[in-house]
Amino acid sequence: MRIAVIGLGLIGGSLLRALGAAGHDVVGFDADPATRELARAAGFEVGGSVRETVAGSVVAALAVPLPILPEVVADLDGYDGLVTDVTSVKGPVRDLLAGRRFVGGHPMAGKETSGFAAAEAGLFGGCAWVLCLEPDGTDLDDWLLLAGLFTRMGARVVPVTAAEHDTAVAQISHVPHLFAAVLAEQLLSNPLAGTLAAGSFRDGTRVAATRPELTAAMCGGNGRAVQRELHRLIGELRQLEAVLEGPEPIGAMTGYLRRPSEARRAWPATPGRPETIPADIPDLLHLGRSGGWVTEVKTGRVVVKRPETDRFLP
The missing domain is CATH 3.40.50.720 (NAD(P)-binding Rossmann-like Domain)
Known part of the structure; x- marks a missing residue:
């Protein structure tokens, strides 16, 4: 080809x-x-x-x-x-x-x-490769042709809509870049903080060292989703602020932090066993929304894997 x-x-x-x-x-x-x-x-x-x-x-x-x-x-x-x-x-x-x-x-x-x-x-090899699948705008044969190309490179092809992709990358990449930048800027006003900073600061600010032009293009190009997710996380931080102002901040904070702690320790999820599903748009989109991916394209069907946590999804 x-x-x-x-x-x-x-x-x-x-x-x-x-x-x-x-x-x-x-x-x-x-x-x-x-x-x-x-x-x-x-x-x-x-x-x-x-x-x-x-x-x-x-x-x-x-x-x-x-x-x-x-x-x-x-x-x-x-x-x-x-x-x-x-x-x-x-x-x-x-x-x-x-x-x-x-x-x-x-x-x-x-x-x-x-x-x-x-x-x-x-x-x-081994990377997640998003291939957008729009229910009313993507030709399934075209999608499968590309999915076949990329899975043969060893990629894990993830079928989602463009809007779903943009929300997800705002959550796991774009907004974290902005949070990292705000955290890193503290070094300019407090030299003591730079001296005391260790692993948590290093891990939380690593992407702040990305070239500013790249981060700006990435976040600006996905402006609506980034703004939406930024507001959501600011709301979560305000809830934490309210917890700190409460009568028993340590107990309340422990309860608040338990779910994110468990989620991070369980990530990345263990892949489940391979299964074969029909190569149609509804099944493929359900796969992507549940965190699954395509590993091989066959005639009329695809071989897929889902994270083990998918068994608990409604």
Whole structure:
């Protein structure tokens, strides 16, 4: 299968390498001439433009930052292949590509280094790879084609809607980045705090060291969900404040903290046994909403796993 990858940074470059290693006919493009030369030196075919690169491909994977995406999409005029992406926010991309053959994607993979030089074919092994499945807007055959590609790389494909994805990543990534930034800023006004800080501060502020441009683009691109989840967590913190003002703060606080303590100690959940379910949209969405994922695509069916905790869901 001929597959085009637009954007050859860590994720796009790793995707190019992984697809090439799987035997696909791959071609890449990056706006940076030095990156294009690195990809050519690694033995890959590299196009001279977006239009040239996607011509004749069955799938075009867009691996560029969200602010750049409109420019790339404009160069897809006349392209009738299947388009996917790897952007960390899904709602705006879904809206941008409305009317095209499109399945939004987001591989939850990465490492400390970036760029094509850091790319590796095995980056996606074991990672959760969201593939958006809209009940009224996604072609199931297109979704299954991509799910087959990515599961064969070793990824765990998670089927959810764009809105569900954006809420989840606001909760587990975007808002934590903002909380980490607020905590880390305390170092500027209190040198003593920096001297005393140890493991809990280190773990709670690690992502504050992320490049500000990346965090701003990530949170700003998912603004509605981030704002909603930020308000929810601020409300939870105000409840804790009220507990501290009560007559027995230690006992009340212990009761409040028990559930989150148990939840964190039980994470990540143990995967259950593989099972086979119909490859239809309602069953796939139920799977994703219950925390499950696809491990293999078969004709008309998919092999899946669910977290052990799924047995307790209503």
